[in-house]
Amino acid sequence: MNATYGIVAITLVALATLAIGAFGLRVSRTTSDFYVASRSVSPVLNSSAIGGEYLSAASFLGVAGLVLAHGADMLWYPIGWTTGYLLLLVFVAAPLRRSGAYTIPDFAQVRLQSVGVRRIATLLVVGVGWLYLMPQFQGAGLTMRTVTGAPGWVGTVLVAVIVVINVVSGGMRSITFVQAFQYWLKLTALLVPVFFLLHAWTSDGQPSPVAPDAWFAPFGESDAMGLYATYSVLIATFLGTMGLPHVVVRFYTNPDGHAARRTTLIVLALLGGFYLLPTIYGVLGRIYASDLISAGRADAVVLELPSRMVGGTTGELLGALLTAGAFGAFLSTSSGLTMSIAGVVGQGLARTGAISTITGLRLAAVGCVMVPLVLALTADRLPVANSVTFAFALAASTFCPLLVLGIWWRGLTAKGAIAGLIGGGLCAGVAPVLTIARQPEGWFGLLMSQPAAWSVPVGFALMVGVSLLTRADIPTNVARTMVRLHTPERLDVDRRF
Amino acid sequence: MTDEPRVYTGRVRVTNPLTSAPAHVRRSVQQEIDESTGVGEVYMRSLIRSQLRAALTVTTTLILSIGALPLVFLAFDSVTEFTISGIPLPWIVLGVLVYPALLLLGWVYLRQVERAEQDFTELVEPQRQDDSS
Numbered sequence: 001m002n003a004t005y006g007i008v009a010i011t012l013v014a015l016a017t018l019a020i021g022a023f024g025l026r027v028s029r030t031t032s033d034f035y036v037a038s039r040s041v042s043p044v045l046n047s048s049a050i051g052g053e054y055l056s057a058a059s060f061l062g063v064a065g066l067v068l069a070h071g072a073d074m075l076w077y078p079i080g081w082t083t084g085y086l087l088l089l090v091f092v093a094a095p096l097r098r099s100g101a102y103t104i105p106d107f108a109q110v111r112l113q114s115v116g117v118r119r120i121a122t123l124l125v126v127g128v129g130w131l132y133l134m135p136q137f138q139g140a141g142l143t144m145r146t147v148t149g150a151p152g153w154v155g156t157v158l159v160a161v162i163v164v165i166n167v168v169s170g171g172m173r174s175i176t177f178v179q180a181f182q183y184w185l186k187l188t189a190l191l192v193p194v195f196f197l198l199h200a201w202t203s204d205g206q207p208s209p210v211a212p213d214a215w216f217a218p219f220g221e222s223d224a225m226g227l228y229a230t231y232s233v234l235i236a237t238f239l240g241t242m243g244l245p246h247v248v249v250r251f252y253t254n255p256d257g258h259a260a261r262r263t264t265l266i267v268l269a270l271l272g273g274f275y276l277l278p279t280i281y282g283v284l285g286r287i288y289a290s291d292l293i294s295a296g297r298a299d300a301v302v303l304e305l306p307s308r309m310v311g312g313t314t315g316e317l318l319g320a321l322l323t324a325g326a327f328g329a330f331l332s333t334s335s336g337l338t339m340s341i342a343g344v345v346g347q348g349l350a351r352t353g354a355i356s357t358i359t360g361l362r363l364a365a366v367g368c369v370m371v372p373l374v375l376a377l378t379a380d381r382l383p384v385a386n387s388v389t390f391a392f393a394l395a396a397s398t399f400c401p402l403l404v405l406g407i408w409w410r411g412l413t414a415k416g417a418i419a420g421l422i423g424g425g426l427c428a429g430v431a432p433v434l435t436i437a438r439q440p441e442g443w444f445g446l447l448m449s450q451p452a453a454w455s456v457p458v459g460f461a462l463m464v465g466v467s468l469l470t471r472a473d474i475p476t477n478v479a480r481t482m483v484r485l486h487t488p489e490r491l492d493v494d495r496r497f
Numbered sequence: 498m499t500d501e502p503r504v505y506t507g508r509v510r511v512t513n514p515l516t517s518a519p520a521h522v523r524r525s526v527q528q529e530i531d532e533s534t535g536v537g538e539v540y541m542r543s544l545i546r547s548q549l550r551a552a553l554t555v556t557t558t559l560i561l562s563i564g565a566l567p568l569v570f571l572a573f574d575s576v577t578e579f580t581i582s583g584i585p586l587p588w589i590v591l592g593v594l595v596y597p598a599l600l601l602l603g604w605v606y607l608r609q610v611e612r613a614e615q616d617f618t619e620l621v622e623p624q625r626q627d628d629s630s
Contacts, residue, residue, distance in 0.1 A: 075591035076567075082596060083563060086603050090552035094610075208583070217577045218570045218587050230567045238559075258614075261607055268603045272596030279592040408549050479533045479541070486545050487530075488614045491621055494531040 005320035006147030013185070013327045014162055017335075020177045021166040043259050047266035049176045050250050052183030054081070054267075055274055056132075056333035057139030058388040060186060060326050063275070065298035067282025068289070071215030073230065074282075077389075078275035080234050084241025084392075085271060089264040092242045094257030095407045095485040100495075103344045104248055104399055111406045113475045114414035120421045122344050124398050125245045127429060129341035130372045131391035132244070133334055137376035138387075139299070140330040146300045147323050153377055159327075160373045163334045167342055167365040176253065182332035183270065189325025190277045193306050193318040197284055200309040209286035225443070229450050233389060236452030240392030243399025246336035249343060256489045281305060302326070341368040379436060390432035393452040397424030397459040405463055407485055410478050416467025424459025427451060526621040540620070547613045555606050563595065 059078065066074035101107040105121040108114070137156045144155025166178065201207075209215075218230075241247060254260040285292065285301035288308050292298050303326065306318035345368060346361035355363070398421045405412045431451035434440065440448055447454065475481070484495040529537035570577050570587055579586040 072585070072587050072591065075588070079563065079591060079595050082599055083559060086555065086559070086599050089603055090555045090606055216585055216588075218567065218591070227567060227571060234564065234567075258611070261610070265600075265603045265607050268600050272600055275596060276593060279588075408545070408552075479538065482545060483530060483541060486541070486548065487621075488618055491527070491618055493527055493621070 003148045005316045006323045009320040009324040010144070010147070010158075010327050013324045013331065014158070016181065017162060017166065017178055017328075017331050020181055021169055043254070043263040043266055045176065045180050046250065046253060046259075047263045047270060048183045049179035049253075050247065050263065050267045051270040051274070052179035052181070052186065052328075052332045053246055053250065053336035054271070054333070055183065055186055055329060056388065057136050057326070057329050059274070059278065060190070060329040061139060061143070061299045061302050062388075063278035064281035064285060064302045065300070067279055068285040068301045069293050069298040071211065071286075072218040073226070075218075075279065076230055076233050077237065078278065080237025081241065082268065082271045082275060083234075084237050084239070085264060085268050087238055088242040088247070089261060089268070092248075092403050092407065093251060093260045093264045096248065096403065097251050097254050097260035098257045098485050098487075098489065100484070102249075102252055103340070103347070104243070104245060104402070105344055105347075107406065108402060108417065111475070111481055112412065112414040112417055113477070114417070117414050117417045117421070120418060120425075121399075121402070122348055124394070124421060124425055125344045126341055126368065127425070128243070128391050128395050128399075129245055129337045129368065130375070131394060131432065132246075132388055133337050133369070133372035134375045134379070135387040136330050136334045136337070137373055138379075140327070141376070142297075142299060143303065143323065143326045143330070146297070146303050147319075155330075156373065156376050159330045159334055160369050162331060163338050164365055164369050166335050167339050168362045178335060179332050182328040185328045186325045186332075187270075187274055189321045189328070190274070190281075190302075193310075193322060194277060194280055196310050196314065196318055197305060198280070201284060201287070207287055209283055210290075211286055215286070225446055228453060229446060232393075232450035232453035235456055236389055236392040236396050236450070238396075239400040239456060240394075240396035240452070242403055243395030244391070245340040245344065245395075246333070248399075249340040250336075258488065278302070284309070338365055338369055387432075389450070389452075390428075390435075393431070393450075393455060394425065394428040396452050397428040397455040400456070401460045401463045405460075405467075409464075410482065411467050411471065411474060412463065413467045413470045413473040414475075415470045415473060416463045416465070419466035420459045420463030423462040424455055427455035427458050431455070530621070540617075544613070544617050548610055551606055551609045551613070555602055558602060562598070566590070 059081065063074065063078050066077065096107065099107050099110055101110050104125060105118045108117040108121045137159060138152075140155040140159040141152035142155070144150050144158070145152050148154075251260050251263075254263055281302050284305060285298075289301050289304050292301055292304065303319060303322050306315040306322065309315070310318060342361050342365035345364035346357060349355060349360035349364060350357040401420050401424065402417055406417070428451050431448045435445070435449045439445070480494070483493055487493055487495075526537070526540055530540060531537070577585065577587050581589060
């Protein structure tokens with residue numbers, strides 16, 4: 001692949017991101033602008049922003065790479081990521097917006113009146129965010145190497161630097177514009193080359209992919225382990241989406257609960273449209289680029305296909321467009337994640353009273369990027385889509401029970417929430433560490449690499465069980481909190497605490 | 498002010514003050530909710546229950562459809578081997594059909610809960626009906 005086109009594409013995306021961020025800077029002045037874009041973002045802009053933020057390296061590069069390598073089994077990932085939004089819509093969207101809190105720790109404190117729950121939730125936000133940021137940074141390195149031949153760390157560091165500049169300068173409002181721009185960039189970048197690729201495939205006589213039977217059929221191996229892995233992925237993605245900090249924080253930027261629901265429905269449409277595309281790349285990759293599997297670079301299939309199938313200047317230009325989209329994916333997801341972690345940590349710093357909220361946010365943004373950056377530069381690479389699953393599993397085992405039980409069940413107590421957050425968090429937090437450090441084999445290895453199917457029930461059971469045992473500690477104002485969470489805003493009822 | 502008691506000459510109508518008061522004070526649902534009375538609680542619980550029922554309906558539909566797909570594919574080879582113009586059925590279902598189905602489910606849910614909230618609003622603030630129509 002010609003390096004010049006790729007470098008130009010990456011530079012343009014980086015510049016556009018910084019420019020739109022600077023535009024946001026001109027209009028963001030207050031603390032509310034910084035944290036939640038003053039809650040005035042319309043559903044269409046907001047849902048584009050959510051789509052832009054959510055479609056990460058795992059969606060843009062990872063799904064096609066997994067389909068190339070493993071076939072039909074991997075279609076469950078994008079299905080899970082989309083269905084996660086449907087469950088977010090039905091259980092969380094409107095009540096979370098109506099709670100009036102900025103972040104998940106805020107929600108925990110509003111609902112349970114406990115500083116302890118707030119602290120643990122803050123730690124978990126940071127943990128989930130780091131697990132999600134690491135593969136984004138690694139994906140950026142991979143893309144940079146594929147496109148320009150530069151060493152992997154260049155792309156990783158570049159993305160980290162741009163993200164920090166963006167968050168530090170404009171906060172949530174500039175991020176909202178950047179994200180919305182990047183959804184449409186990513187969709188265009190993936191959609192336009194598809195027409196050229198399909199045309200090339202048709203001219204080529206429409207060859208079928210050559211692969212073992214197991215690649216074509218879901219459960220080619222059809223054994224218990226395959227079934228467990230599939231259901232675990234489904235549970236992690238269905239329930240984890242609602243607990244991802246960068247997803248949740250976007251709901252506070254809606255004007256009201258009604259808008260939050262409409263936003264989520266539009267997001268479902270945007271995601272569904274996008275996820276039709278990676279499968280096409282994966283299947284075409286099986287026909288034209290199956291050597292990438294043995295080279296261990298299946299994640300690069302999206303970037304490689306145009307030069308292999310179309311060739312010439314057109315192929316190079318399409319490749320550059322895809323590179324731009326991929327970089328958009330790293331930038332938007334990393335910006336959203338960094339913004340949400342920094343928002344939570346920054347609030348914590350500001351609570352000490354030593355610094356202002358905005359300074360806290362800026363300091364936290366720099367600090368929060370360092371750890372995943374170091375991890376990305378040192379840890380061995382897992383497939384991008386697999387390693388984000390750990391972040392989903394952790395969110396599904398901790399924040400999902402906290403949000404669902406907190407919104408729908410009056411019986412939740414602070415002690416129950418703490419037990420569930422710690423128990424579920426330990427289960428889903430130890431698993432990736434073991435998997436990365438020891439790489440265990442067999443059933444134990446599978447249980448560790450796909451923890452959601454057992455760690456989510458542990459989280460729920462602990463939260464419900466301990467709450468039932470500590471029934472005397474149910475917050476006294478729970479009735480008022482329920483009024484606040486569930487009544488439409490247009491009603492003039494008492495929502496005070 | 499005079500020290501002499503006033504003398505009434507005409508007919509004086511004597512009434513019990515309670516009879517002229519309204520029979521009972523009409524309390525709005527909003528008041529009941531604000532004061533967390535038994536009646537207010539009943540209204541709130543019915544709202545939350547109807548919203549939760551809608552959410553659980555969607556969840557059940559998901560479990561019975563997408564959740565059952567892996568088992569269906571595993572149990573029936575004929576399903577996985579079936580092809581439409583050369584493309585195996587599982588690829589069509591998992592790669593394409595799932596997404597419009599999810600959107601449809603979300604849309605049906607949205608209509609249902611928005612209507613429930615509208616009903617609740619009219620119950621609590623009947624005068625709002627005029628505003629919205």
